[in-house]
Amino acid sequence: MTKRKTYKRIKLMKLFDVYPINEVTIVKAKGSYVWDDKGEQYLDLYGGHAVISIGHTHPHWVNRIEEQLEKIAFYSNSIKIPLQVQLAEKLGKVSGKEDYQLFLCNSGAEANENALKLASFHTGRKKVVAFSKSFHGRTALAVAVTDNKNYSAPVNETDNVIFLPFNDEEALEACFNKEGKEIAAVIIEGIQGVGGINVADDSFLRSIRSLCDKHGAVYIADSVQCGYGRSGKFFSHDFAGVNADIYTMAKGMGNGFPVAGIIIAPHIKPKHFQLGTTFGGNHLACAAALAVLEIIEEEKLMGNAVMIGKYLRDELNAISELKNVRGRGLMIGFDVPDELKDLKKNLLWNQKIFTGEAKPNVIRLLPSLGLKKKDAEQFIDSIKEEISLLASTPAS
Numbered sequence: 502m503t504k505r506k507t508y509k510r511i512k513l514m515k516l517f518d519v520y521p522i523n524e525v526t527i528v529k530a531k532g533s534y535v536w537d538d539k540g541e542q543y544l545d546l547y548g549g550h551a552v553i554s555i556g557h558t559h560p561h562w563v564n565r566i567e568e569q570l571e572k573i574a575f576y577s578n579s580i581k582i583p584l585q586v587q588l589a590e591k592l593g594k595v596s597g598k599e600d601y602q603l604f605l606c607n608s609g610a611e612a613n614e615n616a617l618k619l620a621s622f623h624t625g626r627k628k629v630v631a632f633s634k635s636f637h638g639r640t641a642l643a644v645a646v647t648d649n650k651n652y653s654a655p656v657n658e659t660d661n662v663i664f665l666p667f668n669d670e671e672a673l674e675a676c677f678n679k680e681g682k683e684i685a686a687v688i689i690e691g692i693q694g695v696g697g698i699n700v701a702d703d704s705f706l707r708s709i710r711s712l713c714d715k716h717g718a719v720y721i722a723d724s725v726q727c728g729y730g731r732s733g734k735f736f737s738h739d740f741a742g743v744n745a746d747i748y749t750m751a752k753g754m755g756n757g758f759p760v761a762g763i764i765i766a767p768h769i770k771p772k773h774f775q776l777g778t779t780f781g782g783n784h785l786a787c788a789a790a791l792a793v794l795e796i797i798e799e800e801k802l803m804g805n806a807v808m809i810g811k812y813l814r815d816e817l818n819a820i821s822e823l824k825n826v827r828g829r830g831l832m833i834g835f836d837v838p839d840e841l842k843d844l845k846k847n848l849l850w851n852q853k854i855f856t857g858e859a860k861p862n863v864i865r866l867l868p869s870l871g872l873k874k875k876d877a878e879q880f881i882d883s884i885k886e887e888i889s890l891l892a893s894t895p896a897s
């Protein structure tokens with residue numbers, strides 16, 4: 502009798518399935534374009550979620566990272582890292598916040614986590630004011646000040662966060678009058694991203710500034726998505742003409758290289774060991790972040806964001822089917838009526854254009870700050886075509 506061969510079943514580790522994904526594999530990118538594994542070209546108006554600030558694989562950014570990689574990629578924060586000092590000086594210059602202090606970390610959530618912790622250290626208080634539809638990240642404190650319970654686990658529950666309606670000055674003042682002595686910080690996005698592109702009123706930001714001054718609280722400007730030139734100003738909060746005490750930054754800071762940071766007003770003094778990180782501020786991250794600032798300055802990308810952003814908003818406003826076009830610079834959102842709910846999907850599959858979204862019905866545009874006029878025009882032509890196709894197709 503012949504012996505039957507037995508095969509051992511091979512088990513392969515799987516990815517933890519937390520992301521709903523588009524069925525596309527991007528293998529190459531340049532400027533505002535990406536290509537899939539079949540060679541198909543796409544226009545990227547999503548910027549990998551507002552991350553691509555100076556354009557995919559910008560040659561200066563690639564060179565700076567490559568050159569740095571040949572020298573040293575990483576050493577811990579226990580030694581002098583002159584690149585960090587260069588980055589702080591350049592950031593001060595480009596952002597206009599020369600007298601601030603820089604602390605480097607790795608992600609937007611971590612930046613907010615550190616900002617909130619620092620505010621609490623500084624004031625000796627526990628309470629934080631945050632706003633409806635806010636998104637500040639998924640780590641413990643960042644998620645606690647995020648207004649979406651789907652992202653919070655039971656362990657994240659806290660009584661220390663007070664949620665107020667966005668842009669409601671009366672509610673803010675009433676809250677400070679009642680609890681001002683206990684409030685460590687107010688945290689706010691200059692333009693809410695995940696919440697659907699909602700611009701904070703200039704007068705609201707000025708109220709936050711003056712109430713924080715009056716009650717000794719720290720004003721934290723979450724600039725993770727709306728910062729780094731995306732709005733046409735370096736920080737979108739700057740439209741209000743007042744300074745925050747801490748600005749948090751991530752996404753556009755490294756153009757895809759993971760790097761984040763907070764800048765801290767001079768009256769908040771550092772103490773050893775208050776904050777820390779292993780990877781934050783490593784040589785490679787600093788090289789990437791410096792390249793980004795150099796290009797923002799050299800290619801006048803904030804001016805481009807203002808110009809192309811205005812063109813896009815004007816054109817979108819003229820499309821009667823789209824409602825409530827809003828945003829600043831190249832951070833744009835508009836509402837899509839239910840009859841056109843397939844618009845985003847059709848833009849991707851029919852027109853090969855990536856856009857972002859915010860639930861339930863907002864399309865978000867978060868392209869590279871170097872987006873060219875011809876690409877913006879292509880998008881406008883494409884969206885018009887898809888709207889008329891959808892309008893002429895009977896609902897299934």
Ligand SMILES: Cc1ncc(COP(=O)(O)O)c(C=O)c1O
Binds near residue numbers: 610611613690694
């Ligand atoms: C305004 C804002 N803050 C914080 C974060 C969290 O950043 P990260 O995903 O890098 O932790 C995000 C991410 O989308 C964001 O939009």
